[in-house]
Amino acid sequence: MSKPGLMPVEDALDQLLAMANEQRLPDSEPVPLNEARGRVLASDLVATLDLPPWPNSAMDGYALNLADLHRQPLSVSQRVYAGLAPDALLPGTCARIFTGAPLPNGANCVEMQENTEVLEDGRVRFLQPLKVGQNIRAQGQENRVGDTLLRAGKRLGPFELAVAAGQGMTHLPVVRRPRVALLSTGDELVEPGQPLRPGSIYNSNRTLLDHWLRELGCEVIDAGILPDRPAQTRLKLEQLQVAADLILTTGGVSAGDADCLGQVLRDNGKPLLWKLAIKPGKPLTVGHFGTVPVIGLPGNPTSALVTFGLLARPYLLRIQGVEEVMPLSFTVNAGFDWAKPGSRREYLRVRLEGGQAALYPNQSSGVLLGATWADGLVEIPENSTLRMGDPLRFIPFSELF
Amino acid sequence: MSKPGLMPVEDALDQLLAMANEQRLPDSEPVPLNEARGRVLASDLVATLDLPPWPNSAMDGYALNLADLHRQPLSVSQRVYAGLAPDALLPGTCARIFTGAPLPNGANCVEMQENTEVLEDGRVRFLQPLKVGQNIRAQGQENRVGDTLLRAGKRLGPFELAVAAGQGMTHLPVVRRPRVALLSTGDELVEPGQPLRPGSIYNSNRTLLDHWLRELGCEVIDAGILPDRPAQTRLKLEQLQVAADLILTTGGVSAGDADCLGQVLRDNGKPLLWKLAIKPGKPLTVGHFGTVPVIGLPGNPTSALVTFGLLARPYLLRIQGVEEVMPLSFTVNAGFDWAKPGSRREYLRVRLEGGQAALYPNQSSGVLLGATWADGLVEIPENSTLRMGDPLRFIPFSELF
Structure with a gap:
């Protein structure tokens, strides 16, 4: 049970996938x-x-027709290499044949060379019992x-x-590639390479999401950093809605006075502010600006990571028509105790060490470094405590790209 | 225990990584x-x-100095938004502050707005006990x-x-990117888009490995299809050894008469023909042509997949300096019985269904389709039988890219 008023992540996913099913990209292109x-x-x-386009030999050896076996030793009437069209098998003979080479018409068996004896005159004696179809890869197998x-x-x-x-x-x-307009909101953000102003920080979410979106087949429209002013926000969204299949933002979605993206969406569209029952990643804005879907991720890097991986990623795969949008997950054992039950399901950055999930020491949502150290996320269920060795659901990061 | 004369995959990996440690790429470039x-x-x-570059607020709320708390309600002397350099906190006042905004000098506590009461005159009353450092993200945290x-x-x-x-x-x-010359050997191979000659098949390994190599950061030198003729093979390898860090081939490494790559390597270098104790993927050629390493994968697509994923992939990561070259693996339960013990360790294409590993019906080494159906590989140990539900080691394909 989640805390009342918080949305379980499964419900959020269901709603996002329902939205995605309505927004499947219709266009295709040959590449x-x-x-x-x-x-x-x-x-x-x-x-x-x-495939294979014709029956062929699975071995280096000799092709023959079993009806001729009583006449052995058999002389070798042709050599059949891979890639060559063989002649029909001369009755009463065998063919030298190599792996992958097409079977001559009339042959119905291949014996591997190890089970044959080649006489001084070149004729071949078959030393083991044979059966029809042996060592032959059938056409269309x-x-x-x-x-x-x-x-x-x-x-x-x-x-x-x-x-x-x-x-x-x-x-x-x-x-066709989904066109995703990527917007960072926040007056505190400065792009890498620019001088850092007092009170500001470098924008890491744009880099995180730009690469991740491209892994998922998206074309990224870099829409820059949006100042925290409603008029400019509105103008920007109006420009982007022409080109984008999705407007993806980070930051600016909590309830504070300075979060003007939410205000603009409320004025112009039908925003839903979801308080998710997950940690990190509580606030998620989902809505439309005009007809274009908007997903607003939280601004803390790890919150952006978890909400993108668990919710926006499946959405972006589904609008491309992918059915299986969920990552594989595995059961691993906790390498730690977890004494304090939380009202939200928690996703922790862990590394697998000796078969156990070891916690990154600093699980703060602002700390992205843990994700570079970790192999993936473990899920701590709501209202739960854990002891070392207890089973946990683990999602490898490799499954999220 | 492996069959005598066959090389355990661990030994092959050790030797390849030792080779890679000698061949680490020294050059780097800024990108x-x-x-x-x-x-x-x-x-x-x-x-x-x-990071953070300065102490900042973890909440929307009010910043204050606890020494002033006895003077509450406190008037609000400034509003501090993210990205702005605040003034020092006026003694006896508090500052309205938003998530991510830098803490004013003189403040030592932030209270979330939910725990405050704003009076009609704008002054703020703090309703809960407070402590130093609360809701502050310390500089360098x-x-x-x-x-x-x-x-x-x-x-x-x-x-x-x-x-x-x-x-x-x-x-x-x-x-710098490893330059890998990718060569397919075999007269039977035709490139996609060309008409299929009698006895020939389309080359799928080039596409498989081209994409996989690029996932691993390599630059691919497409060296085409090599005819099964020693003189042409020798000439090609002489050209490639100038440009390539590795010559990677498929096919042409079994013991048959038509396998001339092995002959050329024996004439010109120091080839090792490894008979690996794995299935699929038994034959692997490892050696040098001149000073350039050569890895010769088997020609069957699934054999190429398994040997590339388990052996060539770690090699290519290690020459780039990657320490952790092995994929994560997990314990899953067999969704099938395995009655016939094999002398080689077997890697089977499986899909995870309801927590169990389900086998692709056709595990023939020629059949690549199973890999598109499957989630990864399970490992059947040598000389083993299995019952439904027995634990197995599983390697997700996502870990191999």
Whole structure:
């Protein structure tokens, strides 16, 4: 049970995915395989080729027809290399054959060379019992023409692209990149490379999210840092809504006087300020500016990390048509005691050491360094205490990119 | 125990990493943060800035000096927004302050607005007990100038790059990209987009490895398909050894007559043909052509995948200076029985379903499709049988990129 008034993360995810299902990107474009990594397949990939395209040998050895076995030793009538079209097998003979080479018509068995004896006159004696189909990779064993190899909505990595290459394809239809306008709010922010003013800090969230968005196939519209003034905020959002599929902001969403993004959204759209039952990451703004969805992440780097990874990431995959948007998670054992139950579910930065989850010492939401030290997040359920060795749900960071 | 004559994968890895330790790339280059993703940090990242750079408020509320508390209600002498340099706190007053705003000199406590009462005349009454330092993020709480934030050898992802941005940095020194010459051997191979000749198949390994190498920060020299002829093989390797840090081949390494890469290496270098105690992926050629290392992967796609992921990947990370080259792995439960013990350790493509590892039906080494269906690999130890529910080591594919 979460604290009354706080939204469980599952409910937030359900609402965001429902929103994403309404906003799926309709456009697709063909891209060359060498540029398709990280993109999402726009339509089913259907096989145009049997794989293997013809029966071939799984071994270096000899191809024969078993009906000829009683006539052994058999003379070798041809040598069949991979990549060459063989002649039909001359009756009463065998063919020298190599791994991957196509089976000659008329052959129905391959024996590996280790189980044969080559006589002085070159004829071959077969030393072991043989059976039809032995050491032959049948045509279409991997797939048949017309088989669906990959479903629309599949994220394309090296394996998927290699499957397309194996069909002889050079391009794949992919969903167009989501255009995400990335906005940082806060007068305190200065971009790296600029001098730091008194009272200010460098903007790290833009870098965090820029790279992460690109990992997820997005095109990033760098919309800069928004001053904490309503008129300028409104003007900026009006410009961005023309180009963007999503406006993603960090900061400026808590309830303080200085949070003018929320004010502008309230004036212009239908914002929802969610108080999530998670820590870090409590405040999340979800809404629209005109017709463009807006997700407002908290400004603390680790809060931005957790809310982006758990909520915005699935949203951005789903608008690209990805069905399986949740990261794999695993059960690991706590390498620490947790004595103080919290009313919010807590996501802690941990490293796996000797099979146990070791805590980064400083779990403050302002401290991003812990994420570089850690292997992933463990989840401490609401209202729970833990003892060293207790099982915990672990999400590897590698699953979040 | 592995079958006699076969090399345990741990031994192969030890030898490859020893080789990599001798071949670490010495050169580094500065790259802008927005191009540094996936690269490896060439020298320690040392903080040039305290974070936070000054004490600041963790809450929207009021800053005060506790010595003035007996004079409450306190009038509000200034409003401090994030990004502004505040005046020193006027004695006997408090300051309105917002999250992230710098603490005025003289203040030593922040109370959240929820625990205050603002009187009609604007003065503020504090309703709860207060203590020094409350709701203040101390200067340098995250890091101090001179702290080592990231060690040389760290792979740079969104979190690491954001940490650098938080220090105001625009560039990082990274190890130069390893130049990997990627060669496919086999007369049977045709590149996608070309017509398929009788007896031939499309080359999928080039696409698989091209994308995977680029994920690992490598520059790929596409060296094409090598015909199965020794003279041409020799000429090609002579050309490549000038430009490449590693020559990576697929196919052409088994013992058959048609495997001329091995012949050329035996003539020109010091090749080792390793028969690994793993399945798929038994044959692996490791050696040098002149001074350039050569790794020859097997030609079957899944064998190439397993040997690249378990052996060539750690090698390529280590020559870039990465210490932690092994993927995370987890214990999962078998969703299948395994009745036939094998003499080699077996890596099976599985999907996690309801907490159990479900087998892809066709585990043949020629079948790449299983890898697109699967979440990762489980390891079946040598000479073992398994029952449904038995624990198994699982390596998520996400950990291998």
